[in-house]
Amino acid sequence: MPPDYDRYQTHHRSRRHPDWDYTQPAAYFVTICAHDRMHLFGRVVDGQMRCNAFGRVAAEEWHRSEAIRDEVHLDAFVVMPNHIHGIVVIAPPDADAPTDPQGYAVPPVDAPTPPDPDVTSSGRTTLPCGPQRRSLGSCIAGYKAAVTRRINQMRETPGAPVWQRNYHDHIIRTAGAWHRIRRYIQTNPTRWDDDTFYSTDT
Incomplete structure (x- = not known):
């Protein structure tokens, strides 16, 4: 059975776990929505996703993330x-982190405390600005x-938003969850008419 998608819906507010260190080795189910949920990346036909030029850019840059980031x-x-x-699996650059639930040590249920903030010479604490x-x-x-x-270069719209603000992540804690989420992702186009994000707007 696929995961209950209501648990993974993306909202405008941040959904980051307040006590989780997002630099530590872990696996995540990530969802990012287009701005205003516009049908920007293509369409589903007969249960198959047909990407347009913008959709191909979204796919190319996703796979490029692994090539340019050792920890991804x-x-x-x-x-x-x-x-x-x-x-997405985040792991140390020198770690052997296979993207397979049978070979990856998922994090424990109890979330670790994030790193302490830096202390300046004046004694003031400073919190990280932006993503670590x-x-x-x-x-x-x-x-x-x-x-x-x-995309903005292609459509000549400098500064225009492409994505909805923020994104949603779900920490994958078990091999069973990894299998269910993987299948949910792979079969998503076949269930497009029933998808949480489905609309007839284009």
């Missing part, structure tokens, strides 16, 4: 008309920026 390992992925789904380096957040921010830049 990718698993199942799909571009849909107005959103993308993917599994080598984290899930920095990977997604870079991906969204690259896709936005290329």
Whole structure:
């Protein structure tokens, strides 16, 4: 059975886990929606996703994320008309982190406490500004920026939004969950008419 998608819906507000260190080795189910959920990336025909030029950019930059970031390992992925789904593994650059639930040590149920903030010479504490380096957040921010830049160049709309603000991630904690989410992603086009993000708007 696929996961209950109501648990994974994307909202405008941040859905980051407040006590989770997103730089530590872990696997995540990620969803990113197009701005205003517009059908920007193509259409589903007979249960198959047919990407247009913008959809191909979204796919190319997703796979490029793994090539340019040592800490990023990718698993199942799909571009849909107005959103993308993917599994992202964050692991140390020198770690052997296979994108397979049988070979990857998923994190424990109890979330770790994030790193302490830096302390300046004046004694004041400083919190990180923006996503931490080598984290899930920095990977997604870079991906969204690259896709936005290329699409806006193609359609000659500098500065126009391509993505909805923020994104949703779900920490994958078990091999069973990994299998279910992987299948959910792979079969997403076949269920497009019943998808949470489906609409007739184009």
